[in-house]
Amino acid sequence: MPVKKGDVVRAIREKLENSVEAKASDTRFPAYLFETQGEVVDIKGDYAFVKFGQVPTPNIWLRLDQLEAFK
Template sequence: MAETDAAAPAKAKPVALRKGALVRVNRDAYNGSTEADASDPTPPDYIFDGPGELLVVKGKYGHVRWNRPVPDVWLRMDQLEPCPAR
């Protein structure tokens, strides 16, 4: 039998976001990014509050639609996080 190393801490895996997930933007990951530099100097609060729906995942980018009359956006997946239930 193979022994497992009980002393090694278990690393928590980040939640894998899939199509249809409700997401919001992680402010720390977004600030200073290329996406932030290419957008308005002051990002709208609704992207950080959420929820937005993840429509498509292609590689390391996700297509997000907000529940507002605004255009959909593509953001890096590492800038998105699950939106907590309200």
């Protein structure tokens, strides 16, 4: 099932760590990306703008295939 605006998600570690985006920047991703709930605020093309509200962090663009619904 595809991720849509308003969904509660978290990042998939294996897909994010091996991505082009990871190779272009710091690969030490914070644990909250994988362990806390984020809300999809917007979607443009293959990317979702995710807000992680449980910790004071900036919103982040992640590819849709790097996200899964939070259970």
